[in-house]
Amino acid sequence: MQRDTLVFDIINQELARQRRGIELIASENFTSLQIMQAMGGVMTNKYAEGYPGRRYYGGCEIVDQTEQLAIDRLKQIFNLEYANVQPHSGAQANAALMLAILQPGDAILGLDLSMGGHLTHGSGVNFSGKIYKPHFYGVVKETGLIDYEMLEAQARAAKPKLIICGASAYSRDWDYARIRKVADEVGAFVLADIAHPAGLIAKGLLSSPFEHCHFVTSTTHKTLRGPRGGVIMMAKDGENTLGLKDIKGNLRLWSNVIDMAVFPGTQGGPLEHVIAAKAIAFGEILTDEFLVYQQQVQKNAQAMAKNFTDKGYEIISGGTDNHLMLIDLRNKNISGKKAEQVLGHADITANKNMVPYDDKSAFVTSGIRFGVAAVTTRGMVESDMAFVVNAIDKALMNPDDAALLEKLKGEVNEFMSQFVLYPEL
Ligand SMILES: Cc1ncc(COP(=O)(O)O)c(C=O)c1O
Incomplete structure (x- = not known):
């Protein structure tokens, strides 16, 4: 095949742009060369539907190793019982998590997009606002801080199944314990979407959501400085209290339910080249x-x-x-x-x-x-x-x-x- 100089010329222009400019987009970062090399490597050729040790394709014994490494390292970073490293992006991670624990029409409560929230936290133009019934909290006008009183009032009025904390444009730490308290009162799960501050949380520089939130999702390409992608995490796995079952009747744990919601629920083949790059990024984060x-x-x-x-x-x-x-x-x-x-x-x-x-x-x-x-x-x-x-x-x-x-x-x-x-x- 002839080398596509047209595309490579454009890629080189992008490299030059990245080099000469001041990059202040809060969701961007520059990965290490080894992360990019893994992403541009042979693992892109491999189909591996399923999970390490239980795949629907042959020849997965090598990619199993990198996926398992990614899982183990991510667990080590945040001290987790469960990690799924397959979501193709942060939005996919949120879609899978919501598919796992919600039914269409269930109420959810998230930070309003116009107050710093994310599209996947209930916006009307996103699956989260179309499939589920969104309710929102905001920030206090005078202080710009999360309006926890509004969050509590909305939770009591709307009785959501899921309260989502986390944001795309909020510069302060979160009071996860306070959110969990009202969630327990109204019978809601709590999801912390730490896509933005995950790198700071990983190193203990911001409060940890893990002890208070049932589920945590993140992107891997912002402060975590990995390849583009998503992850779903739990500090503690546990019995699936919703009684969800697969055709064999065996979705006993939350981890089983979430694994099923990622694949086959919302995705097909995992991006094993990106997962290898995630494994490298997680290794870097541990240093x-x-x-x-x-x-x-x-x-x-x-x-x-x-x-x-x-x-x-x-x-x-x-x-x-x-x-x-x-x-x-x-x-x-x-x-x-x-x-x-x-x-x-x-x-x-x-x-x-x-x-x-x-x-x-x-x-x-x-x-x-x-x-x-x-x-x-x-x-x-x-x-x-x-x-x-x-x-x-x-x-x-x-x-x-x-x-x-x-x-x-x-x-x-x-x-x-x-x-x-x-x-x-
Ligand atoms: C809080 C939050 N969640 C989820 C996402 C979605 O991530 P992705 O763009 O990888 O789908 C973002 C992206 O900016 C985000 O800020």
């Missing part, structure tokens, strides 16, 4: 180096927040405990949409985001979200946040000055050249 990385992520986020606050920017909730922050741009007279575009001209990548109680649509928005997981992987430390925030401020204060933005882009590219990315490529 002390990864602790140092996560500590730096937290320090960088706090330094970035301080730089923004000093320049008069309004951070929702006033700061951050994790790797990200949401900024309300209304006092700066620029929309999130325009800010995203303008920053793009200066090779600074971020995404517009609604702020709580936003008066603009999801396509325009009043806010912008910044995360530091990726730039920390590039090697940035607290003192670098001054350059980053100054550059953002310069762009946002001069949104229509094409010459200034072009000059700024040159400065950004020059600045980024010191943070070497993938020298082997």
